[in-house]
Amino acid sequence: MDISSKFNIISKSLFDRLGTDHGIRPTCDPVKNLYKDAIGEINCLDLQFHYKGKWQSLDGTDANDFEIRKNPTFDLVLGQGWLWVHEVKIRFNPDARIVRSIIGRTHEYD
Numbered sequence: 001m002d003i004s005s006k007f008n009i010i011s012k013s014l015f016d017r018l019g020t021d022h023g024i025r026p027t028c029d030p031v032k033n034l035y036k037d038a039i040g041e042i043n044c045l046d047l048q049f050h051y052k053g054k055w056q057s058l059d060g061t062d063a064n065d066f067e068i069r070k071n072p073t074f075d076l077v078l079g080q081g082w083l084w085v086h087e088v089k090i091r092f093n094p095d096a097r098i099v100r101s102i103i104g105r106t107h108e109y110d
Contacts, residue, residue, distance in 0.1 A: 004080075005077045005078075005079045005080065006034065006079055006080055006081070007031060007034075007035075007066075007067045007079045007081070008064055008065060008066045008067065008077065008078055008079045008081075008082055009035075009066060009067050009069055009072050009074070009076070009077040009079070010042070010045070010066040010067070010068055010069075010075070010076055010077075011068075011069060011070075011071075011072050011074075011075040011076070012039060012068055012069065012070050013075070014075040014076060015042065015066075015068050020042075020045070022042050022043075022044070022045065023042075024039070024040035024041065024042060024068060025040060025041045025042070025043065026040060026041070027039065027040055027041050027067060027068075028041070031067050035067065035069055035072075037069045037070040037071050037072070038067050038068065038069050039068050039069065039070060040067075040068045041065065041066070041067055041068065042065070042066050042068060043065040043066075044064075044065070045064055045065070045066055046064075064078075064082065
């Protein structure tokens with residue numbers, strides 16, 4: 001888990017595997033200065049994940065902008081802005097990891 005990223009990040013390899021027809025926009029200077037391997041930006045990407053046999057939207061109310069990087073530490077990172085806007089609370093204990101946000105769902109990961 002990486003909660004230090006200021007921006008939402010998607011790796012180039014994951015972006016390519018999505019097979020989306022979204023165009024890649026140029027990366028802005030603050031992102032280029034922070035991430036030397038940034039190659040572009042994709043906006044309005046609606047991501048879903050498979051959890052307990054169902055597809056669930058990452059956020060049912062809006063799409064997300066992502067910076068595309070060649071060699072990030074993780075394939076997908078939700079940045080501090082997304083975490084703050086959605087009032088995400090993360091806590092850890094030896095038995096379970098629970099992530100809660102204002103979108104009304106609690107997700108437990110084993």
